Amino acid sequence: MIKFKQVDHIHIAVPPEKLEEAKDFYTNIIGLELTERPDHLFSSIGYWFNIADVQLHIGVEPPMPVSTRHTAFEVEDVVTALEYLKDKVEILDEPEIPGRVRFAFHDPFGNRIELLQYLGK
Numbered sequence: 001m002i003k004f005k006q007v008d009h010i011h012i013a014v015p016p017e018k019l020e021e022a023k024d025f026y027t028n029i030i031g032l033e034l035t036e037r038p039d040h041l042f043s044s045i046g047y048w049f050n051i052a053d054v055q056l057h058i059g060v061e062p063p064m065p066v067s068t069r070h071t072a073f074e075v076e077d078v079v080t081a082l083e084y085l086k087d088k089v090e091i092l093d094e095p096e097i098p099g100r101v102r103f104a105f106h107d108p109f110g111n112r113i114e115l116l117q118y119l120g121k
Contacts, residue, residue, distance in 0.1 A: 009048075009055035010071045014109040016045075016060040023047050023058070025108055029088055032056060063110065070104065070112035078102065078117035 014022040026032045032049035037057075039045070046059040051073065075081050078101045082091065089105040094114070102116035 007054045009057050011057040011059060012071065012107075012109075012111040013059050013061040013064070014111075015063050018109055019045060019047070019058070019060055022107070022109055026056065026058065066110060068112070070114050072102075072114035072116055075115050075117055078115055081115050 023034070026047075026049055027034055032051055035048050035050045035055065037046060037048040044059055046057060049056040049058070056071075082103050085091070085105060089107070092104040092106070092112070094102055094104050099120070100116050100118050102114055104112055104114040106112050
């Protein structure tokens with residue numbers, strides 16, 4: 001059996017011509033902290049960001065069909081997050097899951113992101 005300790009990083013992809021737009025979106029709209037990426041170790045370009053104790057890695061690849069794959073982030077106040085993002089991104093309808101409040105949206109590059117808050121925490 002594998003015993004997981006925590007999420008280390010999440011990797012999403014954007015079309016090559018959208019990489020700088022992705023950097024702007026994730027720093028200026030979402031508010032993530034850009035961190036050092038050891039570019040000399042990779043054959044492709046990209047950016048890394050800090051999200052609490054996890055990293056988000058953005059790389060490039062050709063566009064792919066829309067998928068239900070997504071990254072979910074627990075947040076302290078999902079209502080405040082929704083209020084902040086509602087005029088910046090299209091909020092997606094999500095089925096209710098008992099014990100949590102959540103919403104999702106796509107970044108400008110087709111990556112689905114879910115933000116959630118557990119009730120009673």
